[in-house]
Amino acid sequence: MKLGSNKKAGTYIDLFSGCGGFSLGLGKAGWTGLFAVERDPMAFETFKYNLIDGKYNHFNWPSWLPQESTTIQDILENYPKELASLKGSVDLIAGGPPCQGFSLAGRRNSSDPRNKLSEEYMNMVKIVSPKYLVLENVRGFNSKFKDAKGEREKLPYSMVVKARLEKLGYHIFTDYLHSEHYGVPQKRTRFIMIGIRSDLFQNDIDPFQVLASLRLDFLNKKNLPNRPVNVKSAIGDLETSKYPLIYHSGSITQGFKKIDYKPPRRLNAYQKLMREGLKGIKPNSLRIARHRPETIEKFKTILELCQPGKGLSDEHKKIIGTKKQVISVLNPKEPSRTLTTLPDDLLHYSEPRILTVRENARIQSFPDDYVFRGKYTTGGSRRTQECPRYTQVGNAVPPLLGEVLGELIKDIKCSLK
Structure with missing residues (x-):
């Protein structure tokens, strides 16, 4: 039909x-x-x-x-x-x-x-x-x-x-x-x-x-x-290694940074769809998480141990020292696992960090000019009461x-x- x-x-x-x-x-x-x-x-x-x-x-x-x-x-x-x-x-x-x-x-x-x-x-x-x-x-x-x-x-x-x-x-x-x-x-x-x-x-x-x-x-x-669109095709142009990191918010020395995104000359079919008609316009919500040094080292270990696209085994969780129920590394050659509202459930396939809100939005098929508003994250008792950006994207159809x-x-x- x-x-x-x-x-x-x-x-x-x-x-x-x-x-x-x-x-x-x-x-x-x-x-x-x-x-x-x-x-x-x-x-x-x-x-x-x-x-x-x-x-x-x-x-x-x-x-x-x-x-x-x-x-x-x-x-x-x-x-x-x-x-x-x-x-x-x-x-x-x-x-x-x-x-x-x-x-x-x-x-x-x-x-x-x-x-x-x-x-x-x-x-x-x-x-x-x-x-x-x-x-x-x-x-x-x-x-x-x-x-x-x-x-x-x-x-x-x-x-x-x-x-x-x-x-x-x-x-x-x-x-x-x-x-x-x-x-x-x-x-x-x-x-x-x-x-x-x-x-x-x-x-x-x-x-x-x-x-x-x-x-x-x-x-x-x-x-x-x-055929299914893989993660690399969806977010490969948003890797931090490809761009300078510039000031986003907070203090100049200790605050948050974001990638200074410039669209590559050649976009794949999915990236073209997400950036349809946008030319050089930069998406919002490119803020990089501010991980502590020990967290980055833990993520590096997870990247080494975890089979991409699969959850950490109980044995690996013991090695890393985490009791977290779900944590896995994205497989760049496959579609992502289901996004959740918790940003640290999934790690980037090649960088020791969680994804940005925009990378999650790409994986959900939101176009790059769709603007997310409000807090980035929330915690504690507010987690069940508020819907910050990561939660908004994770919950979306x-x-x-x-x-x-x-x-x-x-x-x-x-x-x-």
Whole structure:
């Protein structure tokens, strides 16, 4: 099936929008945003800077809703009439409810209150009754938890959500998508749920078969190869050895530095896509971490011991003296492992340091002129309450994945007319 640039998309609402990866992708696929909901002020600041006030603006934001961080619950309570007036007129609700309690990469917790945010998503669906739904989450969303006695629960939470949405009048399809199949230089497997309102549904439609038929055309449209993009191709032009380090912030002698980036004369296909139309413009968030000398020595040891692309073994952890659950070195010849919100989970493939926010953004497929705002990191008790730049990028839906999902729903929408 061919992608049609002349096909009209429609309007959408982005729930749990974060810094805007999903919305950026939907905008590039031709969708018009109505509004987005994000609780964290820093993540919403990034969203607003780029997608409401900036180059990537494609929102017709309603006058009744302030352009500020908020929650679905607050909107449901404060604007019931305004939401009711939208019933049936919105084409798509998209979103990825916070997933930390479901993640297989951390400590899975069935009672994590963030798990229940999927119910807020469903409450909004019930009131607005959009024509289509897309819900994105981690693989663990579709895995069974163990209860307090160590016994597996009967249903994964995804199936509870599916049943609830079917009761609201949607045909629901689910599958796993591998981001590296759609140009993202990262092995990021995501559980995707797609809903089609029953009055629109036709029996011969299978969204995931349609998506498979769109894949090659999507990659061709982006001038990307039909093979996974590797880490070196994604961030090789951002290595610190290629540029002088210049002052970024803090004191002149002890403060942070950044690379003085100048685009190389020859960019590969992926780098060209990330820098499309930018010429000599430098991306933001190139600040280099300020590692202590002993940390640099530890990272050098890890680079020597760790098999690229694999996690440190327990034996190697003992040698290094770390109890950290996950730490690995990027393999330059493969897509990255899944990015997380913790910047020291992954080390650079050839330099003894963590990645910059911009390198993480490249691996997530954010273009170089997408500007990240707010703190770089946070720690301690604030870690679960704030969303600094590393967290914003780690939590995001890769824009390329959001774009191909936007193309998919647009294609289905046109075929069902």
